[in-house]
Amino acid sequence: MAPSSDLEAVNPPQGGDGVSPHRGSGAFAAMVAAGILLSRVSGLIRERVFAHFFGASLAADAFKAAFRIPNFLQNLFGEGALSASFIPVYAGLRAEGREDEADRVAGAVLAMLGLLVSLLVLIGVIAAPELTTLLAPGFSGARRELTVTLVRILFPGAGTLVLSAWCLGILNSHHRFFLSYAAPVAWNLVLIATMLVAGGRVGQFPLAEALAWGSVAGSALQFGVQLPVVLALVRHLNLAAPWRSAPVGAVVTRFIPAFASRGVVQLSAFIDEILASLLPIGAVAAMGYAQTLYLLPVSLFGMSVSAAELPLMAGDASAAGDGHSALRARLEAGLPRIAFFVVPSAVAFLALGDVVASAVYLTGAFGPGEARYVWGILAGSAVGLLATTQARLYASTFWALGDTRTPLRYAVVRVAMTAGGGAFAALVLPGLIGLSARWGAAGLSASAGVAGWVEFALLRRSLGRRIGRAGLAPGVLVRLWLAAGVAAGGAWLLRPAVAGWHAIAAAALIGAAYCAVYLGLTWLAGVSECRAWFGGIFSRLGRMIR
Numbered sequence: 373m374a375p376s377s378d379l380e381a382v383n384p385p386q387g388g389d390g391v392s393p394h395r396g397s398g399a400f401a402a403m404v405a406a407g408i409l410l411s412r413v414s415g416l417i418r419e420r421v422f423a424h425f426f427g428a429s430l431a432a433d434a435f436k437a438a439f440r441i442p443n444f445l446q447n448l449f450g451e452g453a454l455s456a457s458f459i460p461v462y463a464g465l466r467a468e469g470r471e472d473e474a475d476r477v478a479g480a481v482l483a484m485l486g487l488l489v490s491l492l493v494l495i496g497v498i499a500a501p502e503l504t505t506l507l508a509p510g511f512s513g514a515r516r517e518l519t520v521t522l523v524r525i526l527f528p529g530a531g532t533l534v535l536s537a538w539c540l541g542i543l544n545s546h547h548r549f550f551l552s553y554a555a556p557v558a559w560n561l562v563l564i565a566t567m568l569v570a571g572g573r574v575g576q577f578p579l580a581e582a583l584a585w586g587s588v589a590g591s592a593l594q595f596g597v598q599l600p601v602v603l604a605l606v607r608h609l610n611l612a613a614p615w616r617s618a619p620v621g622a623v624v625t626r627f628i629p630a631f632a633s634r635g636v637v638q639l640s641a642f643i644d645e646i647l648a649s650l651l652p653i654g655a656v657a658a659m660g661y662a663q664t665l666y667l668l669p670v671s672l673f674g675m676s677v678s679a680a681e682l683p684l685m686a687g688d689a690s691a692a693g694d695g696h697s698a699l700r701a702r703l704e705a706g707l708p709r710i711a712f713f714v715v716p717s718a719v720a721f722l723a724l725g726d727v728v729a730s731a732v733y734l735t736g737a738f739g740p741g742e743a744r745y746v747w748g749i750l751a752g753s754a755v756g757l758l759a760t761t762q763a764r765l766y767a768s769t770f771w772a773l774g775d776t777r778t779p780l781r782y783a784v785v786r787v788a789m790t791a792g793g794g795a796f797a798a799l800v801l802p803g804l805i806g807l808s809a810r811w812g813a814a815g816l817s818a819s820a821g822v823a824g825w826v827e828f829a830l831l832r833r834s835l836g837r838r839i840g841r842a843g844l845a846p847g848v849l850v851r852l853w854l855a856a857g858v859a860a861g862g863a864w865l866l867r868p869a870v871a872g873w874h875a876i877a878a879a880a881l882i883g884a885a886y887c888a889v890y891l892g893l894t895w896l897a898g899v900s901e902c903r904a905w906f907g908g909i910f911s912r913l914g915r916m917i918r
Contacts, residue, residue, distance in 0.1 A: 428654035640820070670760060
């Protein structure tokens with residue numbers, strides 16, 4: 373049990389905003405999920421419009437690669453690192469009633485982030501050609517030149533998104549979960565509007581540049597919609613606050629290994645990007661399309677539970693009494709909530725990925741061949757989907773305990789496995805089994821999934837040694853996988869009946885049948901999460917009727 377101190381996150385019975393931290397996290401997770409759902413739906417619409425105008429073309433490759441390069445700023449300094457370091461300290465000060473000191477910490481962190489990110493943005497703009505050569509070595513000619521141009525445009529927008537992550541830390545600490553996760557809708561809307569206005573008037577290369585400028589404007593809008601609420605919550609924000617206070621030092625101490633962990637994750641993503649750039653044209657774009665779909669269940673069902681649990685876990689870890697028992701209880705409550713939704717998502721990607729990809733992307737320059745290609749990559753991603761989402765909750769438990777180094781060590785193991793296994797699966801394996809080189813993208817996503825399971829196993833084992841064993845009962849997983857498998861088989865029987873239908877209508881019918889069978893079977897099998905989910909729906913309907 374971690375000792376309570378100024379540097380530890382604590383949550384007494386009543387938080388500074390009047391919200392009881394001992395309230396069940398289900399409502400908070402629902403707010404996170406609602407915000408993420410809006411964000412992801414708008415993101416799917418954005419990707420559908422993008423697919424209409426770009427397909428899997430040279431310009432699409434360039435934009436997807438260019439966006440990934442500066443976006444590492446947001447991923448390095450963004451939610452993961454700040455959640456592990458800033459939120460526990462800031463929320464702990466507020467919970468102790470030290471509002472002024474919490475505000476000073478918020479101002480100091482914002483000032484440090486602003487200075488560091490500004491420097492990195494400047495370096496990124498100047499070094500765009502070198503970064504493109506390093507991270508997309510397979511690009512040449514017009515594809516490389518367009519990528520360099522787009523990187524230079526996109527870097528300032530990525531820097532602004534880091535400030536949005538700071539806003540997220542403030543809002544989550546005040547239990548204002550919805551706005552922080554719904555704010556990316558503003559960014560998506562700007563990009564959609566940019567493509568709709570310019571798409572029919574210019575070619576793909578100038579449209580890509582216009583879209584990059586739209587991304588910068590959307591980043592500013594995403595930050596702007598959160599800022600008024602944040603300023604109302606942090607009433608004494610002072611960017612000149614002293615940086616040498618003990619709480620700020622605690623943030624920095626925790627931030628360094630969390631930052632390194634995010635850096636390792638980004639290294640893994642860049643390795644994937646490098647390998648994909650060596651594959652035939654269209655691989656980078658197809659992986660981007662698949663990633664958008666893959667991240668939907670990761671965000672909705674993994675991030676929502678983990679983000680809602682983190683402040684409460686921090687309180688459990690530092691509270692008097694048996695905090696480890698409380699942490700185990702939260703893990704054993706959160707893991708089934710994640711698995712209940714993620715298992716059918718993984719099976720759907722594996723068995724019905726073409727239906728999903730066609731419903732979202734089949735338009736304009738994106739045809740059935742591209743949909744099957746994205747399906748192959750999605751099927752590979754399905755291998756590690758459950759491990760990735762559950763590992764996030766285990767990592768949050770380590771963060772609540774003040775330990776950001778253990779997740780870092782295991783992230784390094786995962787990256788090493790991804791680098792070696794990914795290179796073999798992407799560049800060597802397709803030729804060995806007689807497949808086209810383009811299918812190396814599917815091997816790349818599958819190898820990452822295998823590495824994700826190794827990381828998950830290491831996190832679970834280490835946490836079990838520290839707080840006692842906690843995890844999903846094997847019987848629950850068996851029932852979930854069987855129910856999802858039978859549901860997928862039933863959905864396959866409908867495919868001939870919807871042949872020739874519009875892709876969205878076909879996906880709606882197949883998806884409805886798949887969900888109905890899965891929910892029915894899990895209900896009959898006595899899966900508690902299913903019955904709790906239906907119970908919540910019926911309870912809300914009853915309140916509405918009354």
